[in-house]
Structure formats: C-alpha cells, structure tokens
Amino acid sequence: MRIKLYYMIKLFLISALICFYSFLSAQSQSELLKNFSSVSLKPGSVADGKITAKPKEWPITIETQNGVITKITLLRAGILEEIYQPDVPSYSTYFFTSSTRLCFINGVFAYYKMNNGTPDISYILSESTDKIEKTDLAKLKTALTDYFSIASVEQRSAKENLKEDIAASKEKEKLENSIKGKNIKSLEIVWLTKDSEIGMQSKIQYGIKAIDVSGKIYSTDNLGGKTSWEDFEINSKGAIAGDEYLTVETDASKITNDAVQLNVKSKYHSGISTNSSIKISYSTPVKLSYPGKHGCPPLTSGTGTGGGSAPDAELNICNSKDNLYILIEVKISGIVLHKVKLKKEVPFYLDVTGGGGCSGKSEKSSQGGKGGNGGAGGDIVINKDSKLNGENIMLYNSGGKGGKGGKGNPFDGQSGNNGNDGNKTEHIKTIQLNF
C-alpha cells in the first residue's frame, strides 16, 4: 500500500513537472503540426472582433524534410495560391509570405498580418467548423502573443544558426565575385570624373578592375561588376581616400604636381598593385565654413541659449608664380588649416558668421522666455599681395541672429540681440606663397 502511494506521488510530481515545463516551453510549428494530416481547411473570417465560419474550403499542402516543415502551400478560397516558408526552418514559430503569416496555435491556424509589431488576425483556419466556432478570439490573440514570447527563447539558438547560415550564404556569394583565391595578374584604376571638373574639395569618382591570368575581369559595382571594395587597400595622396570617391584636400602642401595620386593594392595578392594619377584643374569653387555654434538646443531655462562666437580668420593671398592661380593661406584662430589653390576668377568662400541664438521658451500663463543672443562673427584679416589679380573672394562674418522671444501670455518674450559683426581688415603688402 505504502509503495503504491509512493509511486502515485512520484507520478504526480513527474506529471506536474511536465506540465510546468510545457507551460514554460513552446513547441515549434513542425512539432505542433506533426500529426496534422488535413488537406483542406475551413475558414472563419474575423471582423469586428467576431469570427464567422465560411463554407468554401482552403486546400493546404504541408511539405516536410526530416520532420521539419519547409513549405506550406495554401490555396486561399480555393483560387489564390500563397506559398509560406518557415521563419526559422529548424525551429519555426510561424510561416510567412511577403505579406501574410500563418501560425498553428490551440489547434487552429491564425492567418494574420503584422501591423507595427502586432499580429492582426483576419482568418482562423481549421479542419472543422466546430473548432472555429468554439474559438475565443481574445484568448487566441493572447495565446499567439504568449507563444511568440516563449518560443523566442526556445528559438534563440536556431535563430543564431540561421543568422550564421545567411551570413555564410552572403559570404559565399561575395567570394564568387571576390578576387580572393583568384589568380590575379593585374589591377587597373578607371577614372570616372573628368579632370576639368576637379578642384579642391571635389569628389573624384573611380572604379577598379582586377584581371586574372585568363583575362577574366573582376570589377567594382560602378563599373558593372560585383567585386567588393573591401578586396582592395586604397591609399591616395592629395585626397582623402574612400570607396568609389576621393575627396581632394584643401591643403595644397599635400598635393604633388597638381595631381591626385591613387594607389590600389590587392588585399589577397602580395605585390599586385597599381598607381594612377589625375590632374587637378582647380576650376571648382572652395567653401570653408567655421560658423559659431547654434544656440539650440538644449533649452535649459526660459531664456534661449546664446549662439557661439565664430573664430577669427586670417587670409594671405597672392598669385602663383606662373600667374595662373590664386593662392590663399587660411589661418583659423591663428593656425594654418588650409592652403587653397584656385584658378583665377573661381570663387572662394569663407564663412565665420556667429551662431544663431535659440528661441525663448514659450509659456502658457506667463511671459515667454527671452531669445538667446546671437554669437559674434569672427574678425577677418585679409593680407593681399600688391600684385594680386583675378581673385574672387567672398567673406561672411556677420553676427549670429538673436533667437526669437518665446510665445507668452499676455506678452511674448523679448527677442535676443543679434551678435556683433566681425571686422574685416585688409592690408596690401608683399605676400609670397609657394604651393
């Protein structure tokens, strides 16, 4: 008798544990549909929170591979073929097309769309009308959400594997177009920007071709190929190197022989590299901008934050020795930051305007906050060579605008004061620059 009781208690505890575990764990769709054999489903349409059973059946075909569902074909209303694939094949929690989803839960299929992260059920599908009629929609929605929540934990490692598979597949595709492992004999740089369109700050577009021993060409996307830019080590002189584009420096001392030099090396073949250069015509405008910081945001009090002052600037300007170019040395806060070279008459812009003040805070029952004051414009000293000609210099150093007063009741806040304009001082003297 005592032994029987012991076994009964043991059985009860095991059952309780199984129940507890099954409560905490969620089976995959493949497991839930293991014994599902129906070839046709009865639909119940969902509208205004009610389910209405419909007579026309929806044929369903479930394809499996080693016990795992790989594909579901649903013939909606018998005419519209929808092909569903599992979200994660090795541990599916739903099946999807590009627009709708299917999930088998509580013995019925929920047919739904995702709307801002929430399932929006439009049909319940089941082998029997009886099951549809007995379905409590609110409970089904909760069960669906709970299922996804629990299943997402169970699914974690399968999802990681899927991510790895996707990454591996992308890597495989990338490798097919990569020069890695290919017998590359040479590289070629193709310039896609005309030199007549190149000046300081210009973007120069280029592409790369890699040719293997059989003559097969691997090229970057902008030359019609699929070879990744990551296959190459790209360095340039006179420009900031980047994939597809180079940006010409605004420091002429970094430019040699008025040209941008580009060096491309294969990351996977030692000794395979190429050099090319492109002439700079200095025919495009140069715009340098060092404005004061704008006051907005944060708005810490009723009064708008003031704009920042712009730094002072000094320009030394002369013609090049051959008298074809304008040379400008630009100092910002006393430090030479740019050595600009331009064709005659090509504009040069310098912006050292003060930062704008932020608007005052609006108040509902008191006066609005005062607008922040504008920052001061930077002072500019312009030293021009006595023989300078052909320059086209545009300088902006006005004070920043004061912020608007905040809206208030009964009075709006005062607007902030505009910042003081910077001074411009011009000196004519002998300037000699050589870059």
Add this chain to the structure above:
Amino acid sequence: MKTRLITLALAALAINAIQAQGLLGKLKEASKPKEPAKVEKKATQIPDKADEFKDEFGYSGKYFSADTLWYRKDQFDQKRDMDFALALKWKFIREENGNVVNKLQRYYGEELMDDGYNFYLDEKSLEKNNILIFKQNYASNGNFFLVMLEKDVFGLAKVDYYKNTIIEYINTYSKDQTKFATYDKETGAAKLQQVLNKNKEGEINALRAKWMKNETYAKMIGKIGFIDQYSKVAYNRNEITEKPEAFMSSVELGKQSIFYRAYYKTPGSALCSGCELNTTYEIDGIKVSRIEQRKKSSKWSNNIKQKFVNDDFFTGAPTIVSFQENIADYAFLYCLYQNKDKFKEGKTFKMKVTITTNQEGIDKDVLAEGTITLVYKDANKAGVDKMIKWIVDLLAE
C-alpha cells in the same frame, strides 16, 4: 358524499367566475376604438430600369447581384417591408460635354444609386497594369472599389488604400448569374485581393520606372548618400531634387553633422510586409545594429526608436549626428565609442552603413548600403568628445 357534492359545487362556481372574468375582459376590449387590422406588406421585386445601356467597352449592361439588394437596407433594417432587386443596370459614360469622364452610374430600378458619389475608372491601373477598377472615393477610412474579377464579373469591396488590403468584401456582380457558384464572398475577396496585389506590383514597377528617369535615383539605387545638412536633399519624401554631387564621401568627425538619404530598388513593405527596418553601422570591423542594440535594455530601447518598413523608394534625411540640434543615432555613437582609442590626427576610418529589412531579429533584404570616410583631426576634438560624452552618459545611466 356530502363533502364531495360541496367540493364539486365550489369548483363549478370558480370556473364560472373565471369564465365571467374572461367575458368581462372581452367586453372591455370591444368597447375600445378599433385599430385598423395590421396588414403585412409583401416584399416586392422592383422592375429593372427599362434602358438597355451599352458602351464600346462592354462595361454597361445588366449585372445580377450575388446578394439580394434590399431597398436602402442600411437605413430601414426590416427586409419584409422593403422592395428588393436582384440586379442593377450599369451605365458607363465615357464622355460628358466633350470631356472624357469615364464615369459609372448604377441604377436600382429607376433610381440612381451611390448618392451622387459615382464610381470612376482608374485609368492608371488600366493603362499601366491592364486591371479594371472603378473607384468611389469619399470614405475617410477606406475607398469603395469595384474590381473586375473576370470579364463581366465585378467584386465590390471597401479597401484600405494605403495598406492595399480589403477592409470588407461587400458583394459580387455579374452579367451571368451562373458565375456566383464560383464567386461566393470568400472567393470574391481572395480574387479581389489577388487583383489588388497585382496592381500594387504594377504600381511599384511603374514608380520604379518613373524614378529611374531621375538622374540621382538611377545613379544611387541601392546606395546611401551622405550629407552634412539635411536641407541638401528635398524635405519632401516624394521628391528627389538633389544631384549625386550633393553627397559627400568624407566627413570631418566632430565638425560636420551627418545625415543620409537611402535609395531603394524596391520598398521594404513589398519585400517583407510588417517587418522592422534596421540600420547597421560598421567602423573598422566593429558592427552595431540598431535592432540588436535596442533589444539590450530599456535604456537602449528608449533611445533607439523602432522603425518599420514602408512603401517609400527613398528616405527623407535621417540623422546620424546633428551638431545643430544636438541629436545623434545612438547606434552610431556606440560604434564610434568602441573605436575611440584609435583616433589619431589625420587618421581616416571607413564607416559602412547598411539598411535592411529585419524579420524578428534576422536581417533579410539589403535595401541600401553606403560607405563614408570619417576623418579625425585634433582641431575637431571638442566635437568628437561631445559625441563620446553623449554615449558615455547613456552607458552610465
């Protein structure tokens, strides 16, 4: 025996009293003024409009209805008192006063239906996708569409124009009554949705073809362009006014703001409806995905907004970092933060930005990608430090 007789006598008296009460009631009723006897009106099928409408396209004619059409059923919900019809006469008007109008009028008996809100032919769907839809456009939460399911068979449905889905399938109309055996409401709804899907696909192709005529879109398809002021691209999501030259290939870190515009070959919603939109930043081998990062904790979720796919072929000008507004994408900042020890004067870093659809944490379709070179200069250290402080403050929360 005596007791029995008394019981019987009492019972007879009681029965008589009840009968007398009944008679009294009847007499009272009879003395009241008489109401006319209620005569049930029999529902009557109203005759069809006499006119035999015809047009060169064959849209006009008599259409049988799958449902019995009760007269103004919505207003008087007692069918037995109403007239009904089993068919409507349709009149397609191609021209009016010398102008092409492509209007469809429906007659319920002699009465013009649809309260003056006529259906109009969707010429674009017909021309571009060879799909016949008459649209009645006045409902705020959806439009009524009459869609040709097959020749001479139309489905009527209330459609969510933006989601391209049926809100309610209402009825099927056919010149041939035998078609109703095929097109019950569920089948009609499925077929109509199929037609809408095909139309949407056609619309996407037509829109892509339209955008491909735009020099910038054609050059940037599948790519991301970077800018330092959002005003360099059109504010309007429906326009591309910028030139490819507007985009920068390098940026001085800490000095310039960074915004971007991405150009998609196919909108995310057409590839993965209901999915999230992910952006991944990669600098020097360190990747930070917005979706993965926002799932780390509530502070990340609060600071990285969830985004979903939409119908757009290109973005507006989302912010990576804006010094004007002091805002930044925290995923970018975190990527930058993990590279901060490598910053040296003049050093450059390639930053790759990838936008993908994301289905429950898995990146699926790559919508666009782009690379920009970040240039570190000591002169801009204050700006870099400011960005690092933003992320350090968040990490310390």
